[in-house]
Amino acid sequence: MNETLKTIHTLRTIHGNFSVEEVSQLNLDLICEAILHTSNASARQSYSIIVLSDRKQMQDLFGYQGSRALIFCVDFTRLAAGAKHLNHAFDNDDIIGFITGSMDTMLAAQTAVIAAKSLGIDSLITNGLHRNNLDVVYKSLNLPETSCFPLITVVLGYPTEEPAYQKGRLGADFIFHEGVYHQPTPEMLEKMVAEYDDHEKHIGLVDNWEKMGFQHYLDWFYTKWSDEPNTEKIATGKVLEFQERLIKSGFWWPAE
Ligand SMILES: Cc1cc2nc3c(=O)[nH]c(=O)nc-3n(C[C@H](O)[C@H](O)[C@H](O)COP(=O)(O)O)c2cc1C
Numbered sequence: 001m002n003e004t005l006k007t008i009h010t011l012r013t014i015h016g017n018f019s020v021e022e023v024s025q026l027n028l029d030l031i032c033e034a035i036l037h038t039s040n041a042s043a044r045q046s047y048s049i050i051v052l053s054d055r056k057q058m059q060d061l062f063g064y065q066g067s068r069a070l071i072f073c074v075d076f077t078r079l080a081a082g083a084k085h086l087n088h089a090f091d092n093d094d095i096i097g098f099i100t101g102s103m104d105t106m107l108a109a110q111t112a113v114i115a116a117k118s119l120g121i122d123s124l125i126t127n128g129l130h131r132n133n134l135d136v137v138y139k140s141l142n143l144p145e146t147s148c149f150p151l152i153t154v155v156l157g158y159p160t161e162e163p164a165y166q167k168g169r170l171g172a173d174f175i176f177h178e179g180v181y182h183q184p185t186p187e188m189l190e191k192m193v194a195e196y197d198d199h200e201k202h203i204g205l206v207d208n209w210e211k212m213g214f215q216h217y218l219d220w221f222y223t224k225w226s227d228e229p230n231t232e233k234i235a236t237g238k239v240l241e242f243q244e245r246l247i248k249s250g251f252w253w254p255a256e
Pocket of ligand 1: 011012013014015016124125126127128152166167168
């Protein structure tokens with residue numbers, strides 16, 4: 001296996017227990033430089049990245065802390081301002097702009113994770129910001145109200161302890177479809193349940209579902225971890241907060 005594949009194969013998340021050791025400015029610069037090489041649609045680099053080094057600020061904003069945090073925001077503000085500057089019209093604030101911008105943004109975040117790992121620096125990808133109140137997040141980070149949405153955070157640092165194991169994944173059979181899409185068969189679903197139940201693989205979020213009285217990991221997952229489906233499809237709570245925020249940002253146009 002080459003060094004790049006080795007780095008990717010040894011990726012694992014540090015769930016917040018980062019030590020006080022700091023990531024050097026040199027290494028941070030290398031990570032940031034790597035991010036800039038990520039593929040991006042229409043050469044827009046439709047993101048802005050906020051770099052945090054204040055651990056309390058991190059804790060308050062998204063519930064974790066490490067040496068540094070990079071907050072990756074989908075962002076068309078720069079390009080819109082550039083258009084104004086040159087007397088052009090530019091507005092990519094719609095759902096397509098949001099989805100395409102999210103792709104650029106998430107890929108940039110994954111580049112950060114891989115670049116960091118290649119330098120011996122660990123990371124946590126977290127959407128903890130979204131558990132905070134989004135109005136508070138916008139205010140605290142001085143985010144533009146329109147054309148900008150904080151998508152994902154990557155915390156960087158060194159762990160206080162090595163994780164006990166590397167987490168597994170469902171294998172290729174479940175993920176790749178030859179030629180066209182194939183719906184999962186009952187046999188495949190049985191196999192999936194068994195994969196999640198395999199204690200050696202550590203695929204799920206918890207290992208002690210039997211002790212909690214569940215036959216299968218997925219019994220725990222569907223009943224205890226996942227939200228109750230909103231069968232009425234009426235936006236309330238966090239869904240409503242997100243929709244309203246996306247409307248405010250201009251990325252989601254309310255139906256007339
Ligand atoms: C979009 C996204 C959000 C995540 N949010 C959190 C989080 O808030 N807290 C956390 O501990 N891990 C979070 N993770 C990390 C996953 O839990 C982790 O990648 C997964 O359990 C697999 O573990 P591994 O990365 O060690 O292989 C997140 C990952 C992604 C991609």
